Amino acid sequence: MTKEQRTLEIIDRLKKEYPDAKCTLDYKEAWKLLVSVRLAAQCTDARVNVVVAGLFEKYPSVEALAAADVEEIERIVKPCGLGHSKARDISACMKMLRDEYGGQVPDDFNALLKLPGVGRKSANLIMGDVFGKPAIVTDTHCIRLVNRMGLVDGIKEPKKVEMALWKLVPPEEGSDFCHRLVMHGREICTARTHPYCERCCLSDICMKAGVET
Numbered sequence: 001m002t003k004e005q006r007t008l009e010i011i012d013r014l015k016k017e018y019p020d021a022k023c024t025l026d027y028k029e030a031w032k033l034l035v036s037v038r039l040a041a042q043c044t045d046a047r048v049n050v051v052v053a054g055l056f057e058k059y060p061s062v063e064a065l066a067a068a069d070v071e072e073i074e075r076i077v078k079p080c081g082l083g084h085s086k087a088r089d090i091s092a093c094m095k096m097l098r099d100e101y102g103g104q105v106p107d108d109f110n111a112l113l114k115l116p117g118v119g120r121k122s123a124n125l126i127m128g129d130v131f132g133k134p135a136i137v138t139d140t141h142c143i144r145l146v147n148r149m150g151l152v153d154g155i156k157e158p159k160k161v162e163m164a165l166w167k168l169v170p171p172e173e174g175s176d177f178c179h180r181l182v183m184h185g186r187e188i189c190t191a192r193t194h195p196y197c198e199r200c201c202l203s204d205i206c207m208k209a210g211v212e213t
């Protein structure tokens with residue numbers, strides 16, 4: 001089986017295992033996902049979902065959050081960690097959306113990358129989840145799993161993993177595939193020394209099955 005064939009087989013099996021692939025950050029509007037994604041750095045999605053409920057209640061629009069006192073944003077988002085820099089990024093990002101994009105989130109990858117606090121991972125997430133465009137989101141689960149599975153060989157740098165996956169994963173499958181990697185990474189292919197290979201639907205085709213990684 002070639003690496004390309006294995007990738008398609010893995011995509012197919014994970015689809016059956018996790019039919020409802022979706023982002024675990026709660027959001028109804030694109031700008032809210034942008035805020036949540038920034039807060040999710042080094043924080044759990046569950047905690048972010050709780051914190052943003054209070055933030056969006058107080059500041060229910062891009063304009064309101066752009067006009068908010070940055071210290072007040074910091075006070076609210078502090079439970080997510082890195083409150084100082086996250087609050088500043090969120091404030092600057094909302095101001096840019098208000099001033100340059102009429103309060104809308106741009107559906108252009110390079111424009112997203114120019115927003116304060118938005119890196120490739122976040123920009124890809126927005127492109128895939130909000131706009132339904134091709135996306136590869138290389139978070140910590142994705143990087144760990146595709147290395148274990150042997151879809152990339154010892155590559156840890158997120159952008160390099162992303163570029164390698166663009167060559168293997170059909171564009172329309174990328175976004176959901178990455179969500180499923182997160183689900184599989186949380187439940188089965190965990191970050192512990194020995195993942196639960198004995199319970200894994202990929203154990204017969206995974207390069208690292210049962211091998212200490």
Ligand code: SF4
Nearest residue numbers: 189195197200203206
């Ligand atoms: S077989 Fe093991 S290492 Fe491979 S994806 Fe499954 S849990 Fe992870």
